[in-house]
Amino acid sequence: MALPKRIIKETERLVAEPVPGIQAVPHEDNLRYFDVSIHGPTQSPYEGGVFKLELFLPEDYPMTPPKIRFLTKIYHPNIDRLGRICLDVLKANWSPALQIRTILLSIQALLGAPNPDDPLANDVAQRWKEDEPGAIATAREWTQTYATS
C-alpha cells in the first residue's frame, strides 16, 4: 500500500529538521514503524538519560493518534511498567493537526513535568505525592541504571 503523502512529508521533515533531544527513525521494512529516542530534559530526574520508545502510525493516521510506548524502563507517575503513556493528546485530545514531532515534544515535556494527579502507575504516583524527594531520587537512580549506556 502506498504511504500517504502526509507520512512521507512528516518523515522527511523529522530527518531534515530534527527536534533537539529527539530522534525518530522509520524502519526500512515498515515505514509506519519508528524507533524513537528522547533525551531526558535538563533539570529533571531524567537528565542524562536517553529513553528508547517505539512509535507506530496506524492505518487511520492522522485521524487516529500514533501508538507510542516506552521501551526503556522509567520511574514516572504517568508511565506504567509496560511503558504505556498517559497523555491527553494521545487519547481524547488528539487532533489530526498534531504530528509525530508535536507528540514527541509533549512526551518530552511530560518527563519534565510529571503529573501525579492523573496517574497511570498508581504506586509511583502515590509515592510522588507522599515523598517527592524520595520518588525523584528513585527516578534518578532508574535513569542511571536503565537509560545510560
Added chain:
Amino acid sequence: MSEMSDDDFLSGGSEEDFNDESMDSDFEEEDGTQYLDDKDDRPQKKAYEVDYSVLSEEQIEKAQSDMIDEVHIILDLTPENAAMLLRHFKWNKERLIEQYMDSSQRVLEYAGIDLSGSNKLEVKKVPGFMCDICCEDDDDLETIALRCNHRYCTNCYQQYLFYKIREEGEAIMIQCLNHKCKVLVDPSTIERLCTPEILHRYHELLNRTYVQDKQNLRWCPAPNCENVIDCGVTPNQLQEIVPTVMCSCGHHFCFGCGSNDHQPCPCGLVRKWLKKCEDDSETANWISANTKECPKCQSTIEKNGGCNHMTCRKCKHEFCWVCMGPWNEHGTSWYNCNRYEEKSGVDARDIQAKSRASLERYLHYYNRYANHEQSGKLDKDLYIKTEKKMTMLQSASGMSWIEVQYLDAASKVLQQCRQTLKWTYAFAFYLQRNHLTTIFEDNQKDLEMAVEGLSELFEKPTDQLANIKVEMMDKTAYVSNRRVILLDTTAKGLQDGTWEFTVEF
C-alpha cells in the same frame, strides 16, 4: 359478573377483527387489572402506578425543535446557534437563559460559538495552499474553513467527521481540526459534508444525547425498540416508589434503573439483592450442604473423609462430627457416636444452628426467588404454546377467535405475577420481622397460591380447556386482583416509609 359482560361485549363486536385486535391490545396494556376497575366509572390510580408517556423518535425530535424555537426567539439567536447552546447546556433551558442574560459573551465562548463571523461555509480553491493534514497541494484542491479560519481540504474534513461520528460516536462536541481551536463544527457544515448514512447516525446521536441529558427521559431497553419513556420520577424518589412503566412495544420495565419490572422491590434493594445472589448463592448452597462450623471458633469445615473425630485446623478443638460435642466426652467409643443427647453436644449444635440460621434464611428466600424466575421462564414457553392451544381450541370446540382470548389473558397475567412474586422474595429478605411483614407474607402467600392454581388449570389438556373457561376467567381476575392488592399495599408502605428494612439502600 363483570367478566362475562366483558366477553359478551367483545364477542358482540367480533365482526371486525382488526378493530378488535387493536382494542384488545389496549385492554392488555392495563395488565388485565382493569377488569375489576371497569365497574367504577373511572379507574382509580393505584399507589404503585406512576404517570408517564411513551414518545416516538419523531416526538423526541419535535420536542427538541420546539425548545430550540423557543430559545432562539427569546435570546434572538439563529436556530442553529440556539441548538448548539442548548446542547452545550444539556438542554437545561432555564440555566442557559439565565447565564446568557448574565454574560452572553462568556456563554458563547464557553460553548465554542462565535457570532461575529459569518456562518456561511465556503468551499474555496486556494492556489498554493497545502492541507496540513494530508499534505496535498494540488491547485484545484477544495478547501474549507470554519469561522476560525483554520483551513483544511474538504476531503480531510469529511474523513474527520466520518471518524468522529462513526467511530467515536461524537455529535455535539466536534471541534475544528486544529488541536488548539475550540470552535465547534456547526450542524450545517456537518449536514453539508457528510454522506446520508453518516448523517443518519449523526441524528441518532443527537437524539441519544438529548435523551441522556434529560432526567425525565429514558430509552425503552427492549431490543430494536426506539421509543422513549417520559416520566417525572427523579433518582432521589426511588426509595419511595418503584416507577414501573410499559412501553408501547409491550416491554415492562423500571424507569428508575432500566431493568425488567421488579415491583414491589425498590431499585436499591434490587441492586443489593442481585449483588448478593451473584456473590453468594451458589457458594452458600454448597456450604450449607457440605460443611459444618467448628463449635469453638466457627470456622467452616468440610469433612472430606475419615472418621468422625474432628480436629479443627485453626483452633485445634477436637469434636465429634455427628453430635458436634467435644470429643473427650466420647471416651473410648471411637468412630461411633451414641451421645447425641448430651448437654454439651446440644449446646454446640445450638451455636451451630444460630450461625447457620442466617445462611438458611438467605437460602430460603433465594430458592423461592430462583424458583419463580425459573417458573416464569417456563410460563413464557407456555405462552408460546398458548397461541397454538387457542387455534386448536377454536377448531375443537367451534369457539370464535375472540372467545378464546381468555387463554391469552390468563397467560399474560400468570407471567406478570411470577415476575412480581419473584421480587417479593427479594423484598421480604430485607424486611425486619414485625406485624407489617407478616401481613406482607400473607399477601404473598395468597398471590402465590392463586398463581399456582391458575398455572395448574393451564396444564389441562386442550379438550378440557373449553369447559373450564369460566373457572379460568375467574381465577385470572382473582390472581390479578391479588397482585394489585399486594403491590398497592407495598407501594403505600414505601411512600409512607412504614417498612422497616434490615439494610440501608
